[in-house]
Amino acid sequence: MSKNAEFIDKLRSSGLRPTKQRLKICEVLFNRDKTFHFTINDLSKIISDKLGEKISLATVYNTVHAFKNKGYLKEISINSDKSYFDTNISNHHHFYDQDTNELIDCDNELIGNVNIKKNITGKKINSVEVLIKVASDNQNQN
Amino acid sequence: MSKNAEFIDKLRSSGLRPTKQRLKICEVLFNRDKTFHFTINDLSKIISDKLGEKISLATVYNTVHAFKNKGYLKEISINSDKSYFDTNISNHHHFYDQDTNELIDCDNELIGNVNIKKNITGKKINSVEVLIKVASDNQNQN
DNA sequence: CAACAGTTTAGAATAATTATAATGTATTGT
DNA sequence: ACAATACATTATAATTATTCTAAACTGTTG
Numbered sequence: 059m060s061k062n063a064e065f066i067d068k069l070r071s072s073g074l075r076p077t078k079q080r081l082k083i084c085e086v087l088f089n090r091d092k093t094f095h096f097t098i099n100d101l102s103k104i105i106s107d108k109l110g111e112k113i114s115l116a117t118v119y120n121t122v123h124a125f126k127n128k129g130y131l132k133e134i135s136i137n138s139d140k141s142y143f144d145t146n147i148s149n150h151h152h153f154y155d156q157d158t159n160e161l162i163d164c165d166n167e168l169i170g171n172v173n174i175k176k177n178i179t180g181k182k183i184n185s186v187e188v189l190i191k192v193a194s195d196n197q198n199q200n
Numbered sequence: 201m202s203k204n205a206e207f208i209d210k211l212r213s214s215g216l217r218p219t220k221q222r223l224k225i226c227e228v229l230f231n232r233d234k235t236f237h238f239t240i241n242d243l244s245k246i247i248s249d250k251l252g253e254k255i256s257l258a259t260v261y262n263t264v265h266a267f268k269n270k271g272y273l274k275e276i277s278i279n280s281d282k283s284y285f286d287t288n289i290s291n292h293h294h295f296y297d298q299d300t301n302e303l304i305d306c307d308n309e310l311i312g313n314v315n316i317k318k319n320i321t322g323k324k325i326n327s328v329e330v331l332i333k334v335a336s337d338n339q340n341q342n
Numbered sequence: 343c344a345a346c347a348g349t350t351t352a353g354a355a356t357a358a359t360t361a362t363a364a365t366g367t368a369t370t371g372t
Numbered sequence: 373a374c375a376a377t378a379c380a381t382t383a384t385a386a387t388t389a390t391t392c393t394a395a396a397c398t399g400t401t402g
Binding site for chain 2: 133134135136137141153155156157162164167168169170172173174175176177178180181182183184185186187188189190191192193194
């Protein structure tokens with residue numbers, strides 16, 4: 059089955075119509091080996107600059123959020139002014155390079171199991187994420 | 201020494217002039233027993249609504265950032281559209297209640313040491329933060 | 343108390359994101 | 373295949389958080 063047909067299936071099976079725009083975005087996001095970290099702006103730029111396609115910014119937002127809601131993307135917590143997304147939807151952690159504003163996946167084996175000894179009463183744990191901020195120099199950026 | 205005199209010292213010793221506005225903000229932030237989590241908007245509301253004072257929003261931003269840079273506040277990474285700050289500047293982790301958008305400190309003893317087996321080459325670790333997202337129901341909010 | 347540097351302020355500017363409402367397109371039933 | 377419908381896309385406006393600006397103000401130093 060072609061990649062494109064796979065994407066069509068994937069979309070249909072989750073109740074999303076396989077439109078041109080969504081398929082193009084699928085290609086950009088999911089047609090790769092390594093996981094991909096991006097902001098809406100990154101994605102939008104790739105589509106217009108590298109691919110020379112024109113997809114409305116609103117559609118990029120809509121699509122990314124639809125994909126996130128369907129579980130095809132994960133939104134990552136960064137102390138920042140914009141949202142980061144990750145094509146790696148498994149439970150994993152991140153390095154955040156403060157010099158370049160880049161997110162890097164952190165293999166789960168690199169971090170021992172984070173065990174939470176006591177949870178808030180009456181609440182269910184939805185996720186546990188470790189964010190490791192790194193930078194090259196000796197300044198105390200937080 | 202009165203609380204106010206303490207704040208004046210604290211500010212002076214870090215090269216910040218003890219202005220009316222900064223002292224008022226010190227009172228709100230540091231004159232409490234428990235740690236305090238807030239957004240700029242929260243703080244601004246407390247000042248105007250509860251205290252009936254008028255401090256320009258720009259000043260609130262300036263002051264909070266000055267305090268953060270001096271190490272009196274910590275900025276917390278939340279997957280959100282706004283910045284959260286914490287008066288607890290020690291190295292610690294957080295619960296984030298997705299129902300109420302509330303941040304709750306997580307005692308370090310509740311989480312075993314997070315040991316990172318391998319860091320990114322050439323970079324220095326500035327911080328390691330665990331964020332535990334909790335919610336009351338069975339929906340898979342992320 | 344004068345001079346200076348640091349601060350506050352209102353409002354403008356910017357940036358990320360969401361809402362709107364008209365137009366366009368995939369799907370469904372016939 | 374085709375009309376009807378529901379869902380999507382789009383440009384643009386609106387909103388929200390934050391930063392910038394330049395003028396007025398205030399704490400500090402001599």
